[in-house]
Amino acid sequence: MIEVQNISKHYQHGGKSVAALDNVSLQIASGEIYGIIGRSGAGKSTLIRCLNLLERPDSGHVSLHGEDITRFDERALQQRRQRIGMVFQHFNLLRSRTVAANVRFPLELAGGLSPAQMDARVDELLALVGLQDHKHKRPSQLSGGQKQRVGIARALANHPDLLLCDEATSALDPETTDAILALLADINRQLGLTIVLITHDMRVIRQLCDSVAVLDHGRVVEQGKVLDVFLAPQHAVTQSLLAETGMGQGALQGIWRQRVATPVIKLTFVGEPTLQPVLDKVGREAGLRVNLLSGTLSEIKDTPFGQLLAGVVASDVDVSALPAIFAREGVRCEVL
Amino acid sequence: MLDFDWNLLLEIDWVEIGEATLDTLTMLGVSMLFTVLAGLPLGVLLFVSAPGQLRARPRLYAVLSFLVNVLRSLPFVILLIVLMPFTLLLVGTSIGVAGAIVPLVVGAVPFFARLVENVLREVDRGVIEASQSMGARLPHIVFKVLLPESLPGLIGAATVTAVALVGYTAMSGVIGGGGLGDLAIRYGYQRFQTEIMIVTVVLLLALVQGLQSAGDSLVRRCRFD
Ligand SMILES: Nc1ncnc2c1ncn2[C@@H]1O[C@H](COP(=O)(O)OP(=O)(O)OP(=O)(O)O)[C@@H](O)[C@H]1O
Ligand SMILES: [Mg+2]
Numbered sequence: 001m002i003e004v005q006n007i008s009k010h011y012q013h014g015g016k017s018v019a020a021l022d023n024v025s026l027q028i029a030s031g032e033i034y035g036i037i038g039r040s041g042a043g044k045s046t047l048i049r050c051l052n053l054l055e056r057p058d059s060g061h062v063s064l065h066g067e068d069i070t071r072f073d074e075r076a077l078q079q080r081r082q083r084i085g086m087v088f089q090h091f092n093l094l095r096s097r098t099v100a101a102n103v104r105f106p107l108e109l110a111g112g113l114s115p116a117q118m119d120a121r122v123d124e125l126l127a128l129v130g131l132q133d134h135k136h137k138r139p140s141q142l143s144g145g146q147k148q149r150v151g152i153a154r155a156l157a158n159h160p161d162l163l164l165c166d167e168a169t170s171a172l173d174p175e176t177t178d179a180i181l182a183l184l185a186d187i188n189r190q191l192g193l194t195i196v197l198i199t200h201d202m203r204v205i206r207q208l209c210d211s212v213a214v215l216d217h218g219r220v221v222e223q224g225k226v227l228d229v230f231l232a233p234q235h236a237v238t239q240s241l242l243a244e245t246g247m248g249q250g251a252l253q254g255i256w257r258q259r260v261a262t263p264v265i266k267l268t269f270v271g272e273p274t275l276q277p278v279l280d281k282v283g284r285e286a287g288l289r290v291n292l293l294s295g296t297l298s299e300i301k302d303t304p305f306g307q308l309l310a311g312v313v314a315s316d317v318d319v320s321a322l323p324a325i326f327a328r329e330g331v332r333c334e335v336l
Numbered sequence: 337m338l339d340f341d342w343n344l345l346l347e348i349d350w351v352e353i354g355e356a357t358l359d360t361l362t363m364l365g366v367s368m369l370f371t372v373l374a375g376l377p378l379g380v381l382l383f384v385s386a387p388g389q390l391r392a393r394p395r396l397y398a399v400l401s402f403l404v405n406v407l408r409s410l411p412f413v414i415l416l417i418v419l420m421p422f423t424l425l426l427v428g429t430s431i432g433v434a435g436a437i438v439p440l441v442v443g444a445v446p447f448f449a450r451l452v453e454n455v456l457r458e459v460d461r462g463v464i465e466a467s468q469s470m471g472a473r474l475p476h477i478v479f480k481v482l483l484p485e486s487l488p489g490l491i492g493a494a495t496v497t498a499v500a501l502v503g504y505t506a507m508s509g510v511i512g513g514g515g516l517g518d519l520a521i522r523y524g525y526q527r528f529q530t531e532i533m534i535v536t537v538v539l540l541l542a543l544v545q546g547l548q549s550a551g552d553s554l555v556r557r558c559r560f561d
Binding site for chain 1: 347383462463465466467468469470471472480481484485487559560561
């Protein structure tokens with residue numbers, strides 16, 4: 001369990017003090033993938049860098065498994081950092097070292113392994129990220145995706161209990177991004193490793209994360225399970241981030257509400273009902289005929305979900321009775 | 337110059353030229369060795385103690401930086417003379433090849449250190465930060481990150497310094513330091529023996545060219561691609 005308690009961080013900018021983080025608190029459960037999303041300048045990097053104290057907050061505490069690392073002295077902190085992996089947007093590999101030697105670097109820092117043991121561990125890690133065949137290359141000879149795999153292998157070298165990813169896929173093309181995200185999901189599953197990742201892309205959150213925090217102007221404006229936040233976004237920033245990725249309906253709802261004379265209902269399917277012909281069934285039973293206005297069918301992490309906006313053209317029952325009927329089928333219905 | 341008599345070349349005292357060449361190489365080699373030994377740590381110290389850097393010590397940095405600037409602003413001839421008592425104390429003589437080495441080192445160290453500082457500044461901040469995130473301590477960062485990552489730049493800086501030292505050695509004739517530059521001045525300039533001047537200049541040019549191409553080829557060999 002990672003606990004961030006009331007951390008604030010200010011920067012001096014042109015004589016003025018700007019709050020990069022303003023009283024941020026988070027709780028991250030062990031073994032989960034926790035996403036932090038926000039617009040550029042929201043304070044995401046500052047926040048993730050506070051988790052290993054690359055950045056010292058002005059106030060507040062950061063506890064990893066009950067240990068308050070803000071109280072550690074320099075030495076203890078350096079020791080602790082060896083077991084916190086960090087992956088960077090621009091990879092930050094050592095140009096002077098081969099792939100294998102880059103992965104070996106954190107093992108050298110930690111000490112305690114013989115050269116042969118280090119080599120064995122390097123091979124293990126390269127196999128994990130699928131780079132066995134590139135062992136002797138230099139970073140300059142690798143593609144972006146391969147560089148990030150080296151970055152991930154390096155971050156995992158000392159068996160970390162926490163992996164921090166600052167926009168790990170922002171410099172990669174969509175296909176490579178998917179492959180790297182799949183690798184991270186795999187690592188999370190195989191090693192039970194807690195992952196905190198930063199992104200400005202809701203798709204990354206949807207594909208990978210269990211929980212999410214939305215950051216805006218240094219404040220957490222929304223947090224919770226990804227499913228809940230996606231299906232019922234509360235804050236305007238969340239809604240607009242979702243809308244940009246074609247996953248939000250907040251804006252659409254208003255438009256349809258004005259244009260369509262008939263009552264409008266919003267149906268939300270999560271999990272099993274998504275795969276059932278619920279609308280058809282209820283349509284027959286309640287004589288419900290609808291005009292579909294918009295819809296999303298997708299997956300959040302591994303859970304299928306759908307959302308439909310529909311105008312009620314005809315119905316044997318009163319519209320206000322529809323939520324109860326849909327609820328029997330496991331579908332949430334709201335009359336807008 | 338146009339009616340230069342090539343037969344004069346036969347009359348040159350090649351033994352003296354040979355000795356002068358050896359003197360120049362000795363001064364260059366020994367002073368370069370000490371310059372790197374002292375200048376590299378000083379350059380690293382300047383880099384890490386600068387404001388906003390890994391071990392920011394703004395006071396220390398200001399003092400070191402000022403000293404470096406003072407030494408770099410003094411003309412080398414002045415340095416040669418000013419340092420004579422100090423040289424005598426240190427190596428037992430203040431003249432000749434041995435006497436020249438001390439001022440050469442004192443002149444070149446601040447020059448090289450400043451170059452080193454600038455080369456280290458080129459190291460990607462992200463890479464330094466990544467190593468901090470892995471728990472690296474300062475010695476780790478210096479020896480495993482800063483120096484290896486900037487090796488091509490450091491070799492370039494050493495080459496520039498060596499070439500500058502060749503120029504300095506020429507002036508060491510003032511204190512009887514000997515060497516090719518001294519020869520060029522004494523015979524070529526003061527006694528109008530143009531042929532000796534030409535030969536020494538050609539040799540100095542060959543030396544500088546050699547240093548530069550050796551440096552360049554080393555840099556090429558250790559670039560990281
Ligand atoms: N070293 C610094 N000095 C001054 N201001 C800083 C510094 N680092 C960050 N800031 C400011 O703090 C705020 C948050 O920056 P941060 O890098 O955390 O944002 P971010 O959410 O990661 O943005 P991006 O998506 O662009 O990476 C910004 O207003 C930024 O200008
Ligand atoms: Mg950032």
